[in-house]
Amino acid sequence: MRIVFNWLKDYLDFKQSPSRLAEDLTLFGHEVETIERVEGEQVFEIEITPNRGDCLSVLGIAREVAAMYGLPRPVIPRTTIFNKPLQKKVRVDVNPFWICPRFTARIIDNVQVAESPSWLKKRLRAYGFRPVNNLVDVTNYIMVAVGQPLHAFDYDKIGSIGNAKLMRIRQSRKDEMVVTLDGKKRLLPEGTIVIEDQNRIYDLSGIMGGFDSAVDEKTKTIILQGAIFDPVLIRKASKSLNLTTEASYRYERGVDYEGTVLGVDLATALISSLIPQAKAGPLLDLKFEEPKVSPITFSTSQINQLLGTKLTQKEIQQSLKRLGFVVKQNQAVPPSYRHHDIKRWQDLAEEVARINGYSQIPLHQLDKKESKKTTQPYFLIDFIKDQLVALGYDEVYSYSFVDGKILKLLGLFDDEIVEVIHPLSPETRYLRPNLLSSILRHIERNNWAPEIKIFEIGQCFTKKKEFKQLVIAQTQKPSQQILRFIEKLSQAHAFGFVRVEQPILDALKIRRPVWTVQIDFEKVDRNLVLPSYRPSLLEQKVIFRPISKYPPTIKDLAFIIDKDFASEIVAQTIQEIDSRIILVEVFDEFISERFGTNKKSIAFHIWMQDPQKSMKEDEVRVILESIITMVAKKYQARLRGELI
Amino acid sequence: MKGTLHPLSQFIRLSLDYFERQGFVVVEGPEIETEWFDFDALNVPKTHPSRDVQDTFWTNDGRVLRTHTTASDVRIVLENRLKPPFRLIVPGRCFRNEATDPFHNHTFYQIDGIAVEKGLNMGHLINLLKGYIESLFGSSVRIRVRPHFYPFVEPGMDMDFFLENRGWREVLGAGMAHPVVLQNMKINPNQWQGIMWGLGVDRLMMEYFKIDDIRLPYTGDLRFIKQFK
Numbered sequence: 001m002r003i004v005f006n007w008l009k010d011y012l013d014f015k016q017s018p019s020r021l022a023e024d025l026t027l028f029g030h031e032v033e034t035i036e037r038v039e040g041e042q043v044f045e046i047e048i049t050p051n052r053g054d055c056l057s058v059l060g061i062a063r064e065v066a067a068m069y070g071l072p073r074p075v076i077p078r079t080t081i082f083n084k085p086l087q088k089k090v091r092v093d094v095n096p097f098w099i100c101p102r103f104t105a106r107i108i109d110n111v112q113v114a115e116s117p118s119w120l121k122k123r124l125r126a127y128g129f130r131p132v133n134n135l136v137d138v139t140n141y142i143m144v145a146v147g148q149p150l151h152a153f154d155y156d157k158i159g160s161i162g163n164a165k166l167m168r169i170r171q172s173r174k175d176e177m178v179v180t181l182d183g184k185k186r187l188l189p190e191g192t193i194v195i196e197d198q199n200r201i202y203d204l205s206g207i208m209g210g211f212d213s214a215v216d217e218k219t220k221t222i223i224l225q226g227a228i229f230d231p232v233l234i235r236k237a238s239k240s241l242n243l244t245t246e247a248s249y250r251y252e253r254g255v256d257y258e259g260t261v262l263g264v265d266l267a268t269a270l271i272s273s274l275i276p277q278a279k280a281g282p283l284l285d286l287k288f289e290e291p292k293v294s295p296i297t298f299s300t301s302q303i304n305q306l307l308g309t310k311l312t313q314k315e316i317q318q319s320l321k322r323l324g325f326v327v328k329q330n331q332a333v334p335p336s337y338r339h340h341d342i343k344r345w346q347d348l349a350e351e352v353a354r355i356n357g358y359s360q361i362p363l364h365q366l367d368k369k370e371s372k373k374t375t376q377p378y379f380l381i382d383f384i385k386d387q388l389v390a391l392g393y394d395e396v397y398s399y400s401f402v403d404g405k406i407l408k409l410l411g412l413f414d415d416e417i418v419e420v421i422h423p424l425s426p427e428t429r430y431l432r433p434n435l436l437s438s439i440l441r442h443i444e445r446n447n448w449a450p451e452i453k454i455f456e457i458g459q460c461f462t463k464k465k466e467f468k469q470l471v472i473a474q475t476q477k478p479s480q481q482i483l484r485f486i487e488k489l490s491q492a493h494a495f496g497f498v499r500v501e502q503p504i505l506d507a508l509k510i511r512r513p514v515w516t517v518q519i520d521f522e523k524v525d526r527n528l529v530l531p532s533y534r535p536s537l538l539e540q541k542v543i544f545r546p547i548s549k550y551p552p553t554i555k556d557l558a559f560i561i562d563k564d565f566a567s568e569i570v571a572q573t574i575q576e577i578d579s580r581i582i583l584v585e586v587f588d589e590f591i592s593e594r595f596g597t598n599k600k601s602i603a604f605h606i607w608m609q610d611p612q613k614s615m616k617e618d619e620v621r622v623i624l625e626s627i628i629t630m631v632a633k634k635y636q637a638r639l640r641g642e643l644i
Numbered sequence: 645m646k647g648t649l650h651p652l653s654q655f656i657r658l659s660l661d662y663f664e665r666q667g668f669v670v671v672e673g674p675e676i677e678t679e680w681f682d683f684d685a686l687n688v689p690k691t692h693p694s695r696d697v698q699d700t701f702w703t704n705d706g707r708v709l710r711t712h713t714t715a716s717d718v719r720i721v722l723e724n725r726l727k728p729p730f731r732l733i734v735p736g737r738c739f740r741n742e743a744t745d746p747f748h749n750h751t752f753y754q755i756d757g758i759a760v761e762k763g764l765n766m767g768h769l770i771n772l773l774k775g776y777i778e779s780l781f782g783s784s785v786r787i788r789v790r791p792h793f794y795p796f797v798e799p800g801m802d803m804d805f806f807l808e809n810r811g812w813r814e815v816l817g818a819g820m821a822h823p824v825v826l827q828n829m830k831i832n833p834n835q836w837q838g839i840m841w842g843l844g845v846d847r848l849m850m851e852y853f854k855i856d857d858i859r860l861p862y863t864g865d866l867r868f869i870k871q872f873k
Contacts, residue, residue: 308767
């Protein structure tokens with residue numbers, strides 16, 4: 001909802017600056033997302049939550065601001081309307097009543113369609129409306145002002161019954177159509193609220209006016225309508241027609257039953273001031289069904305118990321009164337504009353908390369309770385992850401979606417694949433039936449990596465079931481250690497690594513052998529996890545270094561070095577030499593007499609990147625030379641072999 | 645040589661560790677959920693606009709890719725015939741059918757929590773969650789709470805924390821379990837109070853590690869993953 005700051009000030013006198021108000025409203029439950037300058041006005045973009053249809057107007061926000069600051073109710077200046085009886089008449093039939101519980105309207109004769117004055121156009125533009133003409137602009141302006149959707153029908157375009165124009169409000173039947181204002185012919189879903197005369201449907205009520213009854217340059221007389229329509233029917237039609245308008249948006253969220261007359265009167269007054277010769281007819285106000293309002297009973301102790309506060313009954317009553325509730329003892333009746341969302345005492349509690357400030361809620365400690373044992377089934381996942389990491393495997397995450405091409409390539413495309421309907425992007429159409437497809441993509445994406453050992457644990461899907469799987473993939477022959485671990489995961493089943501077939505690797509442009517194994521979790525021995533096991537936690541916080549969109553260059557260096565220097569320390573030193581070194585990986589480390597007493601060899605993969613481009617060979621060489629110099633100096637180490 | 649645990653796994657572990665120390669038990673739910681558990685059971689009727697807040701992936705067999713881990717709350721309680729008091733924490737993957745950019749993704753992780761006990765109140769909830777944020781970002785971090793609407797809680801709230809240069813950032817949504825939700829769990833709302841929250845893992849993790857693109861963790865790029873040793 002957009003709120004023009006000065007428009008708000010028209011209805012309520014307050015001192016706070018726009019930025020102060022924005023912060024206060026946010027803490028009051030209406031998050032101000034941005035403040036923009038439009039047409040020289042400060043305009044707030046406020047997130048109004050779907051339960052607060054009453055806040056979709058300047059008046060609605062003014063009411064909230066008044067309650068928040070403890071100010072008197074906002075007032076909209078109203079001019080007296082001098083209505084005269086007119087010859088022109090309208091007959092309104094509603095069936096069934098609940099679809100349109102209240103219908104308020106006025107005939108305005110002798111109107112002249114023209115451009116709106118600039119102040120009006122400016123305000124509408126600041127809100128985001130494109131000005132059309134004085135009549136349409138007034139209906140839009142008053143809707144934004146007080147929240148009551150309004151519509152102006154061209155009186156002469158509507159068919160008569162006897163001496164009156166006929167407005168028969170009913171639900172549409174199968175295969176009925178209406179042409180809306182925008183010229184589009186729309187097939188109506190059954191049950192949509194429409195208005196018709198003896199000949200045709202001429203209005204898509206609460207959503208968009210009909211083309212056949214629309215105001216144009218020749219319009220002389222209008223029927224100005226401010227009605228209440230059933231929110232659920234409006235929502236259904238709007239969804240089904242894929243048509244959301246300023247009116248339907250408000251109707252879906254609930255319009256104030258007691259606000260129709262204000263809306264119609266304000267619009268009549270504004271039209272009369274813009275078109276001095278216009279003649280307003282008497283107010284037509286038909287209440288077909290009145291809302292049932294019953295008081296909500298609350299207790300001070302219940303509210304305090306829920307909030308953790310120690311408010312007195314008087315403080316609770318005062319808070320509710322500030323928001324327009326009528327409070328007697330322990331009963332509260334919400335104001336008519338809050339009937340849609342205030343239904344039980346818990347709702348009252350929230351209102352009380354809002355007025356007193358969420359920040360004022362005293363903090364409470366939960367009772368001490370230890371129950372780690374029951375988490376054990378979940379720890380199985382952590383346990384397996386920790387074991388694999390210890391064996392040198394990197395964990396990857398991939399999306400649960402998979403593309404159709406790779407499914408076909410792997411021979412997995414069948415009737416059991418779960419499919420998403422209307423995905424926003426084609427990549428999110430199929431759900432993975434196993435993890436192999438995802439992990440092979442990861443191998444391909446890391447083609448530059450010297451060796452790859454990765455795993456993923458995640459959910460897989462078929463129409464019949466959802467299950468958890470572990471997949472491991474690697475570009476080197478599996479070691480004895482990993483084979484043993486896989487065997488241990490389940491005593492009963494023999495799981496073996498397999499080599500991915502060459503045609504599959506070729507199709508994925510993977511140019512080295514890949515071994516892989518998949519294990520369904522339901523087959524894993526749950527007793528693997530010892531009761532004493534705790535997942536390992538990050539020891540030191542890592543600060544991420546952005547990665548380049550250009551491929552990295554990876555070079556290997558091995559040093560002969562005193563065995564007392566830890567490889568991680570040396571790696572750290574190398575890392576700090578140049579910002580283009582993104583990773584330093586130790587891949588080999590061993591002690592041998594042939595390097596001299598107390599000496600060892602450490603080999604590193606040096607990953608280098610440039611954020612702007614691919615790295616040139618001479619740039620790489622310069623970095624490697626400075627690494628060699630630095631490591632030699634700092635650790636009295638020498639390079640094994642030669643720099644190539 | 646040691647491999648690397650994915651940063652999402654690491655961050656989820658840190659988070660779960662905090663809540664486990666507060667007596668919460670980790671439970672998981674399915675990623676494909678029925679419409680009832682994802683929406684209706686949580687007091688989000690089809691007829692109300694609160695249903696539109698989330699762009700939902702629907703499967704061709706009429707189910708949904710869960711839009712939040714809250715979807716698992718009612719299921720877990722019913723399937724395990726849980727009776728209060730209990731404290732549960734539900735980590736997992738969620739989905740929204742929306743376009744992606746460095747700050748939005750169609751796939752993300754959430755950690756939902758629910759405790760149902762006698763005498764729980766908003767003060768317990770705020771304190772617990774404040775402690776969580778402080779456990780990650782230090783006790784000097786500025787935190788605020790403000791009213792917010794979620795159909796499954798009443799009263800409802802959002803928690804924000806303050807970031808230098810970026811201002812207030814929403815971290816999580818929370819509130820007192822709505823009576824309708826407790827009833828759907830076959831719990832008497834007049835006897836028991838529930839605290840509930842849901843927090844988005846990905847964005848919080850981005851702040852924690854200073855990651856610049858929300859999609860990076862799902863690319864499998866080893867230049868990214870190997871940094872988190």
